Amino acid sequence: MSTSPIPQRILVVDDEEAIRDVFAQMLQAEGYEVTTAENGFDALLKLKQLRPDIIISDLNMPKMSGFEFLSVIRRRFPKVSVIASSGAYGSRVVPTGVLADAFYAKGEDDPRMLLSSVAALIETSSVQAIAHQDESAPVWIPRNGKDSNGVPYIVITCTECLRSFPLNVTKEENPEVLETTCLFCSNTVKYIIDFSLSVTSPSKKMSGPLHATGSAA
Numbered sequence: 707m708s709t710s711p712i713p714q715r716i717l718v719v720d721d722e723e724a725i726r727d728v729f730a731q732m733l734q735a736e737g738y739e740v741t742t743a744e745n746g747f748d749a750l751l752k753l754k755q756l757r758p759d760i761i762i763s764d765l766n767m768p769k770m771s772g773f774e775f776l777s778v779i780r781r782r783f784p785k786v787s788v789i790a791s792s793g794a795y796g797s798r799v800v801p802t803g804v805l806a807d808a809f810y811a812k813g814e815d816d817p818r819m820l821l822s823s824v825a826a827l828i829e830t831s832s833v834q835a836i837a838h839q840d841e842s843a844p845v846w847i848p849r850n851g852k853d854s855n856g857v858p859y860i861v862i863t864c865t866e867c868l869r870s871f872p873l874n875v876t877k878e879e880n881p882e883v884l885e886t887t888c889l890f891c892s893n894t895v896k897y898i899i900d901f902s903l904s905v906t907s908p909s910k911k912m913s914g915p916l917h918a919t920g921s922a923a
């Protein structure tokens with residue numbers, strides 16, 4: 707039906723090589739031009755050269771989570787349609803907070819579903835692009851670790867300049883959109899901390915045995 711001389715370009719982002727290969731082969735067989743990336747940072751580097759029509763991204767990846775990557779994509783490349791793929795959610799509904807146009811449950815959904823999602827998004831790409839412009843895209847981040855003083859910190863990637871900087875977390879906020887200023891370009895970065903992925907919790911620390919009195923130490 708679509709006899710466009712320029713093949714549609716698809717960027718596949720997944721930390722598992724086997725998944726990248728399977729997706730790439732399947733999409734190439736349909737005539738798409740496919741580029742792959744191992745994680746969010748790798749993908750952002752490739753996006754300096756490449757302007758895909760569609761990005762298919764895993765959600766659970768090391769270095770930069772798919773949640774954060776897709777937030778950056780929605781802000782920086784609002785015209786690109788996105789399919790989130792994950793083995794961690796059992797439904798066909800886009801998981802809450804994920805800025806994606808479609809969801810593919812790896813290992814559960816028939817691979818043909820991925821192809822039909824791609825085809826549907828290409829058909830409606832101009833509509834998607836307009837809808838994306840109206841969205842304000844926060845960055846989703848898990849707690850990242852503790853600094854040398856034991857204070858938990860997160861790493862935020864600026865949605866404007868794409869540079870990353872750490873920010874200390876002193877209390878467990880409700881999962882709502884917070885704001886901070888980028889250390890580099892002064893852009894206001896909106897973010898949500900995904901506490902379900904947290905590795906440390908300052909509030910739990912306070913009730914530990916540190917304040918016990920009358921110890922024999």
Ligand SMILES: [Zn+2]
Nearest residue numbers: 864867888891
């Ligand atoms: Zn910045």
